[in-house]
Amino acid sequence: MIAPPVHTGRYLGGAAVVFLAAAPLFLAPYATTTLTRMLVFALLAASLDLLVGVTGLPSLGHAAYFGVGAYAAAWFTKNVTATGPVPVLVALAAGAATAAATGWVAVRTHGVFFLMLTLAIGEIVAQAAETWEPVTGGSNGLYGVPSTRIAGSPLDVAGLYWYVLAVFLAGFLVLWLVSRSPFGAALRGIRDNEPRMRALGYATRPYKFVAFVIAGAVAGLAGGLLAAQQRLVTPADLGFTTAALALLAVIIGGAGSLWGPCLGAALVIVVRDVVGPDLGGHGPLLLGLVFILVVYLLPRGAAGLRPPGRRPVREEASRI
Template identity: 40%
Template sequence: MLLRRAKEGGWLGAAAPAAVILVLALLPFMPVVGENRYLLSLLIGAFVFAVFAMSFDVLLGYTGIVSFGHALFFGTGTYTAILLAKYAGAGFWTALTAAPLVAALLALAVGSLSLRVKGVYFAMVSMAFAEFFRVVAEKASPITGGSDGLAVQVAPDWAYGPRNRVELYFLTLALAVVTYLVLRRVLASPFGRTLVAIRENEQRAAAVGYNVFAFKLGALVLAGVVASLAGVMYAATENFVVPSVLGVDTTIQVLLMSIIGGVGTLGGPALGAGIIRLAGTLLSSYTERWRLALGVLYALLVLFLPGGLAGLARAFGRRRAARRSAAGEGGVVAGGTARAS
């Protein structure tokens, strides 16, 4: 299925991500961006949530699992980075190593219990786990700071250089690009193709001999690990954490990013993250009713682009392929007619 999608998109499917990455890498060298600290901060936040959205796409887009508690792993990464920096003096790279390990163990424990139910029941159980840990983070105020939160520098000193956070921009962009490339490779492997088979028909996948539970658990661990990386990036960019980072609102936000961008595409949710982060901030600077305007934007995108923005690009690629095929068939018919005459 993934191969078919790639063929449908043609060269556009491969060139578009490379072009986007190139443009993003060149943006800080443009004065209008590189000298605008506010705009750079918006883009940095978009990179963080792009990684988070890609992790959610592993569950929703590739495995067909709807989770309302995915913020648990994002918050795990954030709290791990903040607590290590606060109480152990550990740096960014230590947190980037430790957080995925903590998230993987947590995903194994949570998944072993919650994946025994399906559909809306799993969604509710996953939300319950996330809310439980949110309450724990709020009540353990001597350690976590409670609802007041904790503030401490996480990113390396060089990331806060004199050039208006440009160094931090490139750090988060590099991590987002590496995450995208690694996930793309993993999901194009037999493991990823099996996840898609489970999403399409779980009963058939089980009937042909796949251990559906094990593959779902593997998908949850993978998604949790990537989400924790996004959490570490968030801690490095904000230098602050509060329990609400574990809440259902955070999961709903990344769910919207995935749907608007286009589930099952990786790049689509990343694009959706950028649009929602930028659109929300820009609209709030023009109107007090920016949430209403953002809701209207969501509704229009879902109504007129049910496959998301990535679905629109795939449809364009299919139309181009159909036109080329029709043109080729026309040439063959014309040639055959000429020979017959």
């Protein structure tokens, strides 16, 4: 008799959720705030992984949709209502709309051309945020964002963390369901061999466009969480540095796994915000060293250290 498979990954995922939910009960406010930033950046990295690891579209402009969502949520919170989760839903819609407006052009290219086009899109959006001062605050950013309110009361540090965690889990669940669906299997097939997919009768460009919009929407959702947590949005939040750090998190964590980039994002935040200030400005150097070590020692990133019994990420495309 064959023993049923042990779903180690599900147990580890459940344990991680329990740990994250209980974390504010044991952490100091500063540590809780740092963990909140990790969740925000992790959702951005996971949304980018839908493009990079699942669809095979490396992007250097994904922070544009993150920043658009952050600005939309911050403006809406200041001028309309701070009651959650309305601002983050506005951010999601803004990210999706911007991704749809730019993605129909971007998905017509591939490889280095796609990479450079997304970089150009990101820089254009960042420049727009810099110059559209009446709405974005220009180089000073959009500051004075009110605290998010639930049931009429502003959230404290722990309450904000649980709010961010709930939205993060919802966004991550959407990405996971898309990745594990037949649509996600088709995206993996496009990543591995797009000409073959076209020969099988798949219209690959609409698939890539939908994936682009979904990724942009979830990035916008993460931007809405940034506005709620940081209560300040600046052009730097949608610039090249943020996009590069998100791509670095995907590579360190392991492209194509969704959960791996979340670990990579946590490492990036720890180095940038916790360890970096104590290194006399040499935090980026440490990140570079970590990146080199991962490339040589873990070519598939943290996701390469998968639990026993799990298939490699690229085997998922064989379901097609």
